Amino acid sequence: MRAFHCVVLVSFLGSAGLGAESVEFGTPARPDFTGVRLQGTELFRGTDATRDIRLQPRSAHMANNLLYLDFDQELPHLLRDAAGRYQVLQANYIVSPEGRARRAALFSRLENRVEIASPEELWPGLLPLNDFTIEMSIRPIFFYRRNVIFQKTTLLDGEKRGLEIYIEGEHVIVSCWQLFEGSDGVRHTVQLRSHTSLKPNEWVQIRLSFEAARGRLALFLDGQESHVVRAGDSGGVWQAHFHPLDRSPMILAESYAGLLDEFRILGRASGEGGNTQYAAAQIDNDRLAGHQQSGVVLSEVMPGPDRFGAVHAHLAYEGEEPDASMLNVWVRTSNAPFSTDTRESELAWRRVPVAGMDLGDFRYLQWKAELKSDPGGNYSPILKSLRLTYESMRAPTTPRELRVVEGLTDPDQVGLEWVRSPEREIDEHGGYFVYIGLRSGEYAGRIQYVVRDGRAVPIRFEGLERLPLSTAEAMEQRLRPEVIRRLLDNRVRLVVTNELIQQNIALDPRRRLLPFLRAGEVLYFAVSAYNGRGGESELSEEVFARLRPR
CATH class of the missing domain: 2.60.40.10 (Immunoglobulins)
Incomplete structure (x- = not known):
């Protein structure tokens, strides 16, 4: 998920008697995307030092967010709930420029944390819990024995009650302490544990989803379902609710060392059609046809390295398509100059296969990428890198x-x-x-x-x-x-x-x-x-x- 501008990088790949150059975007040699126009897409920091491109998320008010912290403020004390509902009581962290989109919160000291008021009229409230999703992106720097990322807990009658998301043994664990109650009045603790372990200095998106009607708790890492449990027994689904006397705040990163970005609580379970972080598909039931808005990345028109004469080139890209999202890359070439906005009818685009494409000889080239989320609007495809390798047509040595x-x-x-x-x-x-x-x-x-x-x-x-x-x-x-x-x-x-x-x-x-x-x-x-x-x-x-x- 990422997008930006970038200066064209030319790196000599070398080959006896053959000049070869590459223009790269989003690679370790050239981490950024330069010379591109973004339409509904944005820059996003990848799992390494490079930038990727993803769809631009819809605004905090349009995404069914109950709470949304983007950590884009220049100073911690300016942190606000972008959804406009919750009060930030304390924001103690270091502003880092290495966020997934822009800035992020860096937690490196024991006193670092974010506290958010949890009044009874807002989630989780006093009534049984309805569907919700808690989502955040983290990049751990190192691991304590127990690394608490999110907690809303209290000690009542000598027992811990509430919800915690933490890392232990490099695995994400969700503990719902005495949060569920059966029809017989007995309270239950439910836990989830990620199947895969986390790695230091790599971004990962954590998502916890709860469907009340089914008692379904699901843990996702980077959009992939990692662990699912059913909160219930043969007697039916258990109800989930916090203690009515619980006035404890929600706390982020109380004992955690690393970056945190894009924290949100949504009023729907993950995967439902209404939970659209990105533009969802609009269905015309009369024609049984769908339409979905897409984001576009459009490069400038790039001349080939004509000092070697005619050139051939190979265009390849790397991307991800989580769930049913879609990423397509297109290219068009010409021996005559053309403008960035030349119409399709004047110069057609060709789709680049996943394996890459040999482009033949040309003098001018332009590429674009089209990104569509899954029909539910929950996942964005990611354009991670693009490499255009020129091969000169310089003649071989005469025998x-x-x-x-x-x-x-x-x-x-x-x-x-x-x-x-x-x-x-x-x-x-x-x-x-x-x-x-x-x-x-x-x-x-x-x-x-x-x-x-x-x-x-x-x-x-x-x-x-x-x-x-x-x-x-x-x-x-x-x-x-x-x-x-x-x-x-x-x-x-x-x-x-x-x-x-x-x-x-x-x-x-x-x-x-x-x-x-x-x-x-x-x-x-x-x-x-x-x-x-x-x-x-x-x-x-x-x-x-x-x-x-x-």
Whole structure:
């Protein structure tokens, strides 16, 4: 949940002979989002030092909040209930700029706490409890043996009664001390314990939900249900209520070391359609169709790193979609400049798959993200980071020292040799083209493949072990292998035969003819390297082979 502005980061990823750059948002290298326009979205501090983007929560008065503390005030004594119902009696904490949205409350001393008046006319009141939700975001710095985050308890008749949310053994525990009463008048304590443990210095959202009619208590961590209990027995659901003489305040972070943000109490159970922290879906029952407002993040139009010429790029993003929320990322590119607000009809958007997208070549790019909460309006998707990796189309190095190997050349074949180009990508994803022609500088076509074990493979460097050797070289290899290794190191060889030419004609979708080897003729050859992404080198120096009659 997050959103903002950010300066474009360019980091060199490096690759032999290939310029590669990335523009990053929300990554450790560039924690913020810069150069983006926010519409119904906001910046949000993630679980690490980066910023994320989420939907902007609805106002405190629109979200069924009974109580809402956002901790955005510049000084603790200015802390107020944004819902306008409760009085803050004491606010003793340090204002931290590291909140999930903006600021947060930092508790680091024993005297740090927040006390909120709990008059009988407000929740929890004197009557049996109706549905409610208590929600907050915390980032523990370290753990005491028992870390109380929220409590509304009192000691009556020597027994603790009320509600506590605390951390013990790095697990979140909810204790409802003598809070429930059965039909027989017996009081009961109910506890919940998170299945997963908390980690220091990581944000987590804690949510406790109570449905009175079902006696259902549910504990959520980061929107995921962690523990559920039913407050009841075979006799039915127990009633929940605080002691009528309990005038104790609600206390936040009485013994807790860490950050706390966005504390709220809602008058509905979590997951109900009316409990909409974000815009919920509006259903047209006549047409059985739904409409839901979304939030948008829109980038500026970004030029590619054109100092390398044409570019390809890969766009990838990381996000979360809790519950039934939805996150979609879109991109559009052009070779001509366009404005940020160019209409869809003029330049269409393409949706980026979760696995990312190769964008092809372009000169200008713009991306946007669309965020929708779940239909109930309880959860926001999160855009955590986005990375645009440019790959330059700079041509590979031209192969050098092309020559005809006389010991591998006769009327039926021509042996060619050249020094491999240094780019690793040529060996891994590209290869070499061997151009062939009957006149100098005029090539009828090219040989691109060799066929091994019935399979066509690109012409590539394969090492000395698979290099064709002449009779004299084979003898030298047996006697003095180190000499051959030194002479042929980093060399590529290809033996051109009529069979190889015919195979390449067959593999060409256009079936373009190539000249065949004929005794008494001369053939011309040149070689180029390609990198598998459309980049091809200049042609090497030309050589010719005399096909002498036997």
